[in-house]
Amino acid sequence: MAVITPDTFDPLNRFSAVRFAQGTPLCDCDLNEEIDIRRAEVRFILRDVVGDGAPADSSAFEISGTGANNDFDILAGPSGPAAGLMMVQGHAVRLVADRLFRSQPLHSSQPGAADTAARLGTVEIPEIPTPAADGTLTIYLDVWERLLEAAEDPSLVLPALGVESSARLIREFAVRWREGTALPDGGDPDFEAGHAYLALARIDRRNGDDQINAADVTDLRRTGVATPTRGDFAQIAADSFGPGYAVDGSGPRLGFSLREVINAILRDGRAAILGPETFNNLTPGFPRLSYGPSGLRRLWWIGPSGAPGTNALFRQDELPGGGFGAPAQQFDLTGGLSTGSLCIASQPGDVIWAVYQGSSGGGVDEIFARRHEASVWATEITVSTGSDNANPVTATDETDTLHIVWRDTSAGTVLQSGTITPGAASASPAAVADAAAAGDVVFSLGRAPEGGVRLVKAEGGPAWGFETKRWDPDTTAWEGGFTPVTNSVTSAAIGLASAATPTGETTLAFTVRDGGSTTFDLETARLEVAPGGFDLSDRRRLLRATIATASEIPLQPTMTEEPGGNIRLTYRTSTDLRGFALVFEV
Numbered sequence: 001m002a003v004i005t006p007d008t009f010d011p012l013n014r015f016s017a018v019r020f021a022q023g024t025p026l027c028d029c030d031l032n033e034e035i036d037i038r039r040a041e042v043r044f045i046l047r048d049v050v051g052d053g054a055p056a057d058s059s060a061f062e063i064s065g066t067g068a069n070n071d072f073d074i075l076a077g078p079s080g081p082a083a084g085l086m087m088v089q090g091h092a093v094r095l096v097a098d099r100l101f102r103s104q105p106l107h108s109s110q111p112g113a114a115d116t117a118a119r120l121g122t123v124e125i126p127e128i129p130t131p132a133a134d135g136t137l138t139i140y141l142d143v144w145e146r147l148l149e150a151a152e153d154p155s156l157v158l159p160a161l162g163v164e165s166s167a168r169l170i171r172e173f174a175v176r177w178r179e180g181t182a183l184p185d186g187g188d189p190d191f192e193a194g195h196a197y198l199a200l201a202r203i204d205r206r207n208g209d210d211q212i213n214a215a216d217v218t219d220l221r222r223t224g225v226a227t228p229t230r231g232d233f234a235q236i237a238a239d240s241f242g243p244g245y246a247v248d249g250s251g252p253r254l255g256f257s258l259r260e261v262i263n264a265i266l267r268d269g270r271a272a273i274l275g276p277e278t279f280n281n282l283t284p285g286f287p288r289l290s291y292g293p294s295g296l297r298r299l300w301w302i303g304p305s306g307a308p309g310t311n312a313l314f315r316q317d318e319l320p321g322g323g324f325g326a327p328a329q330q331f332d333l334t335g336g337l338s339t340g341s342l343c344i345a346s347q348p349g350d351v352i353w354a355v356y357q358g359s360s361g362g363g364v365d366e367i368f369a370r371r372h373e374a375s376v377w378a379t380e381i382t383v384s385t386g387s388d389n390a391n392p393v394t395a396t397d398e399t400d401t402l403h404i405v406w407r408d409t410s411a412g413t414v415l416q417s418g419t420i421t422p423g424a425a426s427a428s429p430a431a432v433a434d435a436a437a438a439g440d441v442v443f444s445l446g447r448a449p450e451g452g453v454r455l456v457k458a459e460g461g462p463a464w465g466f467e468t469k470r471w472d473p474d475t476t477a478w479e480g481g482f483t484p485v486t487n488s489v490t491s492a493a494i495g496l497a498s499a500a501t502p503t504g505e506t507t508l509a510f511t512v513r514d515g516g517s518t519t520f521d522l523e524t525a526r527l528e529v530a531p532g533g534f535d536l537s538d539r540r541r542l543l544r545a546t547i548a549t550a551s552e553i554p555l556q557p558t559m560t561e562e563p564g565g566n567i568r569l570t571y572r573t574s575t576d577l578r579g580f581a582l583v584f585e586v
Contacts, residue, residue, distance in 0.1 A: 004028060004167065008033050061076075093143055139196050141174075148169070263585050383404055415443065447505070498508070522557065
């Protein structure tokens with residue numbers, strides 16, 4: 001057994017090096033302190049300058065749900081120089097191969113786990129229990145160092161002399177779990193002094209359900225970690241402030257922050273429009289966008305199912321490091337290929353409603369809805385009545401009540417509406433939103449800044465013009481008639497979307513075509529209160545496509561309010577899914 005003098009290193013001493021002197025004894029603690037000084041400096045740099053996370057070429061320690069009971073995969077990531085590498089408070093650890101959570105030697109299900117824990121100077125990893133209620137687990141990486149001696153590792157014995165060499169410090173790690181969203185902290189029963197912790201993922205749990213599915217896992221890792229160079233900072237400064245701005249603090253100081261200036265410019269309600277951004281090249285039908293609890297985007301669309309002659313709902317989640325994960329099929333839609341007009345709406349508790357048009361057979365077209373909560377889709381419900389229903393649109397009001405409006409052509413053309421309150425499993429009886437709509441009407445529904453929801457429509461004729469009415473939460477009914485929108489005459493509208501702005505107005509997005517169907521424009525405008533009604537202002541064309549560039553024609557526009565108040569406009573072409581950002585505040 002190695003006999004080692006107690007450590008003398010203390011970072012508060014401010015010692016920067018050890019200097020050996022003539023005629024003085026050379027002690028092991030002197031050599032160890034010199035090494036510890038260097039190790040501490042490197043760790044401080046890695047911890048405070050580089051930070052926690054996986055380097056640019058590593059995606060190590062990704063937690064992947066596979067549907068197994070109380071178990072999941074821990075992935076090392078693709079091969080390469082940085083494969084499996086993760087930085088944790090200045091400590092570098094490497095996972096050399098994928099493994100199951102329960103296969104870790106410290107897991108209580110493994111033979112000898114208690115002895116292994118005693119040898120490594122830590123505690124076992126307990127089993128993840130069957131949830132007794134809905135909840136959340138945090139999966140985290142636990143890193144610590146311990147002394148390794150020849151009794152445990154025979155390679156530390158010098159074969160030529162038959163005596164052991166110096167002991168080693170070895171870095172150990174384990175992937176652990178705990179309930180809630182916080183990491184272990186001083187005073188917690190599972191906190192161990194000298195250990196470093198890093199959150200890897202959050203897992204949503206359902207009462208009585210042992211399975212951990214891919215959709216239950218939210219990745220919390222920081223990826224793409226790299227140290228920017230002085231040249232990087234100089235480039236950012238030059239691009240942001242112009243030439244002559246120094247990165248060492250000696251240059252001119254701005255009188256106002258760029259954020260303050262940008263928000264002052266945006267304060268009149270005119271959004272800065274960024275894009276277009278291409279999300280994928282899957283040519284989805286009726287693309288929709290929503291946001292999860294962590295603020296990451298979710299893409300939804302209708303596409304061919306694996307079953308012949310059937311459409312399905314698909315979902316694609318934004319990744320914390322950027323980009324989107326692989327598409328995941330959710331469920332087959334009722335009505336075979338006679339489905340469409342998808343809407344996605346959210347209610348508190350990460351409840352998601354999918355509303356869509358389908359066929360119940362015998363030529364009867366219905367509006368259906370399914371509720372998604374705790375990673376489970378509930379049974380489909382029927383929202384509509386009658387036999388010929390299509391084109392649903394949705395919006396939630398300030399009480400989180402979901403409003404649905406659709407076209408019913410069972411007898412003439414009528415816009416029907418219904419509501420689903422938070423926690424409800426069915427829709428309320430429909431009310432007529434428009435008793436005499438034109439056959440070629442296009443319409444949209446959005447949250448009304450003044451309360452309730454606002455319906456905007458455009459009907460065919462010699463000239464297309466917008467009209468609007470509001471569902472009033474005080475009377476729990478629609479206003480009596482539509483109010484015309486001035487300055488809104490346009491050519492034929494083939495798509496319409498709306499949303500409430502943080503400045504208290506309604507913004508519209510619409511695709512219009514000329515009389516000869518040779519040009520197709522995607523435009524935005526603001527619906528402003530004007531004497532006697534509303535006025536369409538700040539009308540802007542975002543893009544134009546022609547018959548010659550038919551693959552670029554913008555179809556099925558939709559608008560989604562971001563958690564911070566900005567708006568995302570998404571649309572599809574014949575080749576991919578794209579979108580713009582309408583920025584009202586940064």
